[in-house]
Amino acid sequence: xxxxxxxxxxxxxxxxxxxxxxxxxxxxxxxxxxxxxxxxxxxxxxxxxxxxxxxxxxxxxxxxxxxxxxxxxxxxxxxxxx
Numbered sequence: 001x002x003x004x005x006x007x008x009x010x011x012x013x014x015x016x017x018x019x020x021x022x023x024x025x026x027x028x029x030x031x032x033x034x035x036x037x038x039x040x041x042x043x044x045x046x047x048x049x050x051x052x053x054x055x056x057x058x059x060x061x062x063x064x065x066x067x068x069x070x071x072x073x074x075x076x077x078x079x080x081x082x
Contacts, residue, residue, distance in 0.1 A: 002055045012049035015039055027066045029073075038062055 005013055005021035013021070019035045030038075042050045042058035050058070 001059065002052055012051050013055065014049050018050065022062075022066070025063075025066070026070050029069070030066070 001021070002013070005017050007017050007020070015035060018039055019030070019032070022030050022035065022038075038058070039048075039050060042054045042062075044054050044057070045051075
């Protein structure tokens with residue numbers, strides 16, 4: 001997933017790359033403020049981007065939370081995610 005999201009291939013995800021990746025996953029409700037919060041939470045070294053290790057640490061939580069929201073939005077219940 002990281003490699004696909006890293007559009008410019010620099011080994012880091014910036015705000016635009018994170019936003020685009022999340023929206024492509026169907027998380028269209030995430031606004032700029034929320035994407036910025038995800039980036040801030042994941043960016044452990046405060047350099048304004050997410051490297052692979054930071055991605056590995058943050059992605060499971062972000063994906064789980066938003067997959068549950070997506071399931072509820074679509075009228076289903078992915079109870080195995082909760």
